[in-house]
Amino acid sequence: MRLLLDTHVAVWAVDNTAMLPARIRTLIAEEAEQVFVSTIVLWEIAIKHSLGRKSAPNVSAARANMHFENAGFFVLPISMAHVLAVADLPGHHGDPFDRMLVAQALTEPMRLVTHDQTLAAYSDTIITF
Numbered sequence: 001m002r003l004l005l006d007t008h009v010a011v012w013a014v015d016n017t018a019m020l021p022a023r024i025r026t027l028i029a030e031e032a033e034q035v036f037v038s039t040i041v042l043w044e045i046a047i048k049h050s051l052g053r054k055s056a057p058n059v060s061a062a063r064a065n066m067h068f069e070n071a072g073f074f075v076l077p078i079s080m081a082h083v084l085a086v087a088d089l090p091g092h093h094g095d096p097f098d099r100m101l102v103a104q105a106l107t108e109p110m111r112l113v114t115h116d117q118t119l120a121a122y123s124d125t126i127i128t129f
Contacts, residue, residue: 014067
C-alpha cells in the first residue's frame, strides 16, 4: 500500500509525537510499501510558517523536508493531472491544500492519511483518525 500523508500527519510522523495513534504509526512504519509527502505539504508549511500562523508547525519547510527525507518519505510533485482532478472534486472541503491532497491520492492512487474527518467524505480509501 502506498500512503500519502497530510501536513499534520507528516510532521507528527517525524516528530514521534503522541498525536499519532499507535495504529497509524504502525501503518506508516511497518505496513506501507511507500510513504509520500506532497510538495503541497511543504508549500503549506512554508506559507503558514512565514506568516507566523498558530497552525504552522514549529519547523521551516526546508527543515521539514530534511526530516521527511531522513524518514525515507518520497516526495510527490504536483502534476497537471492532479490540478485538473481538483476541479472534479465535490465541495466537501474548502481548504485548497487538503483538496489537492485528495486529488493526488485519488489520481495516483494512494491512501491519504489525515486527522481531518471531513476528508473521509471524498472516498473510503482515505484513512482518518
